[in-house]
Amino acid sequence: MTVFTRDDFLKLDHQDPLAPFRNEFHIPQGVIYMDGNSLGAMPKATPRRVREVTERQWAQGLIKSWNTADWFHAPRRIGDKIAAIIGAEQGEVVATDSTGINLFKAISAALMVNADRSVIVMEGSNFPTDNYMAQGLVEFLGHRHRIRFVEKEGIMDAMDDRVAVVCLTDVHYKTGHRLDMQAITARAHRHGALTVWDLCHSAGAVPVDLNDAGADFAVGCGYKYLNGGPGAPAFIFVAKRHQDRVKQPLTGWWSHRAPFEFTRDYEIAEGINRMLSGTQPILSLCALEVGVDLMARADIHRIREKSKQMGDLFIAAVEQQCDGYGFAIVSPRNADERGSQVSLSHKNGYAIMQALIERGVIGDFRAPEILRFGLTPLYLRYADVWDAVEILSDIMARQIWKDPKYHVRQAVT
């Protein structure tokens, strides 16, 4: 077994073609930020853009900025930029609303297409909002559908001719396990089912090619790897081939064929605009655009290479430096099966994570015992990965996590 030292990690930083990107982000002094899979760091360009939107466009331009600053087309404009990151075409994506609401639209649209089918296949251990949204939808439609919850091993066998829609998250929020989008989509289609892919932990983190995989619908998050800011609007994708037939129920005026004609009756917009609903939060949308623009300048394949290598090294360093402390590696060891995070489990995970955070290593904890470490190649250095594991090792060796203060639960964890 190779024994690593900090110098090995430093050498990788010196050779890293993505290294200059770190300077595009604001990273606080003394922080090793490994929670970009929950809230991405702030691009340095964001405050200027936000000032422009408030102090110039809103304050000076007032209502006219809907035209002159093109606020009205922001969902489409930003959607087109996200499309390029996830293997979609121009006109297949809009940035809008929240992930959950977009998921509601996508599943609803799929159910309306496959109106004679009754089953929704989902992963039971998925990030809960997806499941909750589907459960709310099923109840609202009078329990005419049912959700077939499976885990990853059971996905392929869960498909049959009663399945209307398969709704899965590409990279698992907790384990970081990545599904085979291409194979699952192909299997779903063989059974006449449609797919909804949740890209929350994929967009900007791993190369996604929705059209190559034949995906039907997708949704995703703006505030993780796209660095759009807290609660940034989400996005929704509909493959071009479906766009003239799909409908969704949240038919606000932005999804109307001609919203400024103020007609009484709804007429559906052409193309992806039909997935919009109401007026969008422009400050948050424009902040998102800064993150998306920055991500668009990076080569996603280089991001992926660095992410895989950082993940492999993180695992190796944990095994080398934290042996015997009771950690288990939850994420796949094979980097190809892993998204851009490494999750460990430990029965004292909550307190250990609090101790890490106090030492400046910010990851997060997911009940009951998962410690998540997000790997964001644009601003995380190899040396950070080493240092994080060193600090973790120290916390374990000196049993620092036992301090009662690390056991106090936060409102939001």
Add this chain to the structure above:
Amino acid sequence: MTVFTRDDFLKLDHQDPLAPFRNEFHIPQGVIYMDGNSLGAMPKATPRRVREVTERQWAQGLIKSWNTADWFHAPRRIGDKIAAIIGAEQGEVVATDSTGINLFKAISAALMVNADRSVIVMEGSNFPTDNYMAQGLVEFLGHRHRIRFVEKEGIMDAMDDRVAVVCLTDVHYKTGHRLDMQAITARAHRHGALTVWDLCHSAGAVPVDLNDAGADFAVGCGYKYLNGGPGAPAFIFVAKRHQDRVKQPLTGWWSHRAPFEFTRDYEIAEGINRMLSGTQPILSLCALEVGVDLMARADIHRIREKSKQMGDLFIAAVEQQCDGYGFAIVSPRNADERGSQVSLSHKNGYAIMQALIERGVIGDFRAPEILRFGLTPLYLRYADVWDAVEILSDIMARQIWKDPKYHVRQAVT
């Protein structure tokens, strides 16, 4: 008939107890802003707050700010502040999502309560997104319900025992006509129907007392009279007496009883939180809070008095200065029946409004021939009202509006 001069208007400004509020807003030089009913002006305190959220809370605090800056409770905290403005109790309002999406939740919730009834009463001439949302909902539920469109004269007679929900806008977006919330709600309740009140043109503009009127649900807008910024999140109200029995279908994780337990199955939150859905756009929410805080410092009854007087004087000045130019007064002449705007109609309304805007008088145009002038007592002066009418008179007298450039349609009008 009294003949007014500019001095009469100036005198009112000198006596105006609300006059100091104008200095709390950024109003561009040379602009008379009469479109605060579409997008409110920017409070001067907003840029500092937005900088704090981006440069300190996000950039420095990163993920921890969900706790330390209490982002997570922003919908509830801001909702409580809005509650005080609209006659609701603490715990009856959350600031979240868009007006249309909140309307979808409210109508859906009402339909689930009145599950044996099939009719939704709405005003056909209402702002379209309300009608579109209801139409999308009806279609999604398989046309088991129908929308009974009426105009204001027909509302009372439209109620019968088949009506599940009456969904109306308190102040009409186009005409500024105000409905009798109390009488209509009482009539609806006599027939066993529930009410959903759209307060988009009311909150912060006229005194609203939802609980006094017995309202069941309400929604409203953050970017008009609440000055929350472009596309600011909206709000939703549910009367306490309904909160333990209502459900809505957009059951994202923020509406879960314990979102951070990450359980597989949805369990509905207690109280108003059940009307939330997914993660909210924090930048836009915090900007909204600045506007709401500013509004909360003003006396809504003083706002109303000034608004009524400005409306009366605007109408009087138009009649005095613009006689014979083909304008009709569309809004009620009785200020008690009017919201905080005056609408005129003119067959060349579009071009006239473009000419006004070029001269710095910013109102807006609503097809086919309505010119809207919003009255925002916190930053509009009586003298502005006089000056606006003088400029309008000049545009008509010299037929300035005939210039072809004023007839070119903007993307967003």
